Amino acid sequence: MLAIQGIAEAGSGHPGASFSAAEIMGTLYFRKMRHNPSEPDWNERDYFINSKAHSAPGYYATLAIAGYFPTEEIKTLRKMGARLQGHPVRYSQHQKHHSVPGVEYSGGSEGIGLSVSIGIAIANKLDGKKNRVYTLLGDGESNEGQVWEAAMAAPKFKLDNLVAILDRNRIQQDGFTEDVMPLDPLRDKWLAFNWNVIEIDGHKVEQIIDALNRANQIEDKPTLLVANTIKGNGIKHMTNNPQWHGKAPPRKHTPVLLQELESECLIAPSIIAGERENYEEKVRKAERGGADIIHLDVMDGRFVPNTTFFADTVRKLRRITSLPFDVHLMIEDPLKHLQDYIDARCDIITVHVETCYETEFVTIREKLLNSGISPGVAINPSTNLPDWIYSHTEDIDVVIIMSVNPGFAGQKFIPEVLPKMVKTSRKLREHGFKGYIEADGGIDATNLQQVYDSGARILVAGSAVYGSSDIHGAIIQLRHKANVALEKRLIEHATNIGTRSDWMKIRKHILIPLASELEIEGELHAIK
DSSP states (O other): OHHHHHHHHHTOOOHHHHHHTHHHHHHIIIIIOOOOTTSTTOTTOOEEEESSGGGHHHHHHHHHHHTSSOGGGGGGTTOTTOSOOSSOOOOOGGGTTSSOTTOOSOOOSTTOHHHHHHHHHHHHHHTTOOOOEEEEEETTGGGSHHHHHHHHHHHHTTOTTEEEEEEEOSEETTEEHHHHSOOOSHHHHHHHTTOEEEEEETTOHHHHHHHHHHHHTOOSSOEEEEEEOOTTTTSTTTTTOGGGSSOOOOGGGHHHHHHHHTTOOEEEEBTTSSSOOOHHHHHHHHHHHTOSOEEEEEEBSSSSSOBOOOHHHHHHHHTTOOSOEEEEEEOSSHHHHHHHHHHTTOSEEEEEGGGOOHHHHHHHHHHHHHTTOEEEEEEOTTOOOOGGGGGSGGGOOEEEEESSOTTOSSOOOOTTHHHHHHHHHHHHHHTTOOSEEEEESSOOTTTHHHHHHTTOOEEEESHHHHTSSOHHHHHHHHHHHHHHHHHHHHHHHHHHTTOHHHHHHHTHHHHGGGHHHHTOHHHHHHOO
16 A cells, blocks of 8 residues: 555655555565564565566565654655655665665666576675575566576575575566567476576465465575466556556546455355255365355354364364365364464464453464464454454554354354444544454345445355355355445545545546446446
8 A cells, every 4th residue: 555655745755656566565464474674684684576667566564564764654656756766766874865775686687686696695695694585587577688697697596595586577677578578388498497486476465475385495595486366456446457557647647546445355255054964075076167265164163152173173174275274163262272373374363352361362373373374353242352462553563353153154144243333443543543343144145235335354154155056156246246346436536635536537447337337337438
């Protein structure tokens, strides 16, 4: 969000490249790299070389959130006399007034960063250091011959301390990469140069983490992650659109763009719903159907009336998919069993406030954060969040508001939870909560828009998905309803700030399929 604010304020910059690499840079700085914002030249740090330097707004945003400089400074992007210029300048003490703390490499000319990274990696090996070097490459800059000279050199020197990450968004300045200068078969080319190559979805944090962990195990050769991404990801009208490679949005659109970035919606099928069948097959069907995450309801037969499965099942399911696991522990004494679920490699673990006191939750939260797992809390339909939760909101990623009574699958949605969801969401935001509100139970196409409008952004759908003979179609229908709810809210926001017609013009190709449900056919028809 900081990146789009800076670009809009400057009136220039590269939103597309910043958004395609957002999860990559965020994962490195917040989940993987050793670094110290208070000591940018710390001797034990890992190095990040941003070779595709035109993604500077996204890079600056990452550094600011990590604590290298105040977030407000992003509004000085590309301003005269500012240190946040269009291409970053390597930080040094003697020019600290016009260089950026944390920046290791002065970018600008494309294709050079991998060579610089090789030099750093060789120096670290000669010095006997364990520092790792991470390099972000663009697929457009891979047209440069120097990239391939560097690609030959790194395996020669057996640089297993080097990981290059190729942001494969398939768009460069002049159009689509495969029209300008085809790169495929990309994987085969790097394999032929004797690199260890791992292909991932560059917007899936869990896949990035897993690939980086696997790269750590490789000896005597460098690793390339081919991160398949989408240029402009997060803003629908910028998505996969070459014109947004280096074009700033109008400043007046910024509030609406920020709302869209804050409104990501995730569809989470619950595998205990529907017919009792092989859980592995249910996970596979959800993944093929386009689910965002898998919801796993763990019931112990004590806190709730029924029993489902436990950590051993979660561990087996983890082997068959890279989709995030959202594990909802409906169990007594969750702290006692927590390590089993940490070891099962869950991505989100949520415990009920009805089953733990504040001191226990603090211990649970710390264990999860230290293990790289997102902590969450859940409340039953008749329960309110306890007051102590509001002093921990910055360290909670998910709050589940049950929309059915826990313990059974296939229940009907309880509409009375909607006002509670609105009130709880508002109060959490007032106390600094930046995570997801999750609605769990009875979500289907008839009520999803109401749930979305009430503040939920993770939508757990059981029978609506697994009760359908067409799981892919069911997920598409749910996502469509979420898109209608989002576009309605964005149009309302644009109307309130006086940019409705301009917003609808720039958004026209997105709105046309939704026009009937949004009741805007006439307006769209009048837009030239």
